[in-house]
Amino acid sequence: MTNHKDVVTTHFDNYASNWHERFKNHAFYLRFLAVKDFVIDKQIYGKVADIGCGTGDYCQLFSPEDYLGIDISPKMIERCKNLYPDYLFEVADGDKLDIKDKSINTVLDVAVIEYYDDPLPHMIEINRILEKGGNLIIAVPNGSNITKAINTFYNDLINPLRRILGKKSHKSHSKDPRVEHRSKTFHQMKELSNVSGFEIIQHSYVNILLFPVFHHLVGKLNKKISSMISRKNTWKWLTKYSSTISVYEFKKISDTNKK
Numbered sequence: 001m002t003n004h005k006d007v008v009t010t011h012f013d014n015y016a017s018n019w020h021e022r023f024k025n026h027a028f029y030l031r032f033l034a035v036k037d038f039v040i041d042k043q044i045y046g047k048v049a050d051i052g053c054g055t056g057d058y059c060q061l062f063s064p065e066d067y068l069g070i071d072i073s074p075k076m077i078e079r080c081k082n083l084y085p086d087y088l089f090e091v092a093d094g095d096k097l098d099i100k101d102k103s104i105n106t107v108l109d110v111a112v113i114e115y116y117d118d119p120l121p122h123m124i125e126i127n128r129i130l131e132k133g134g135n136l137i138i139a140v141p142n143g144s145n146i147t148k149a150i151n152t153f154y155n156d157l158i159n160p161l162r163r164i165l166g167k168k169s170h171k172s173h174s175k176d177p178r179v180e181h182r183s184k185t186f187h188q189m190k191e192l193s194n195v196s197g198f199e200i201i202q203h204s205y206v207n208i209l210l211f212p213v214f215h216h217l218v219g220k221l222n223k224k225i226s227s228m229i230s231r232k233n234t235w236k237w238l239t240k241y242s243s244t245i246s247v248y249e250f251k252k253i254s255d256t257n258k259k
């Protein structure tokens, strides 16, 4: 049987040639700006491990001597090396890192944990390499977004029923139906941090979709208006249930001592 990590690796190998271009897309760019806010405004520096770095675009926030980009997809890492030749990149599984205990000050983990059935072993590995008090920044699809709730409803209830009835599943977000995006609510992230030695310091919601439920009906207009208001403070009240992405800053408060 194919291992799930092999499925994810092949999936992202196939995205490697054009992932960097996606970085300019509205939602991806807003995610970058939200991470940048946490990194630059709070002056988070030191040794940085960017786990699941994709095409390595977040390296631009750090100096080459402090940064290490890691990805399970060899094609992504090949692309990183072409795009950012001054920076260091390695192919590795984010759950088994060849990095010394407590030797890293900051970990970036942008759009990675949604590919895990259970992200706890991954969080424990991050805990192992981070110094106490070190920062962890995670971006993950926002599980409180109304659209996500509808997807969960389809995935957990309607799709199994449709399969029993011999009908096709409601369409999945991903090209490969075996690669799901598991979104997380604030509550789920808090629970995850509690069991892996972290504390949430701050979080933000990114990329408002004004009409998340009716996006397919008012797609272009929705995107246009939403992009105008996404980073405006006056519209912050709208964010929790309408944003597609959430970004968290954690601090490591204790060792987990688990392997």
Ligand SMILES: C[S@@+](CC[C@H](N)C(=O)[O-])C[C@H]1O[C@@H](n2cnc3c(N)ncnc32)[C@H](O)[C@@H]1O
Pocket: 005, 008, 009, 012, 013, 051, 052, 053, 054, 055, 056, 057, 070, 071, 072, 073, 076, 092, 093, 094, 095, 109, 110, 111, 112, 115
């Ligand atoms: C959605 S992309 C995000 C890339 C980048 N962080 C960004 O925001 O542009 C997820 C990345 O995580 C990588 N990834 C998934 N599981 C991983 C694992 N166990 N170890 C290391 N990288 C992993 C994938 O290969 C992919 O490049």
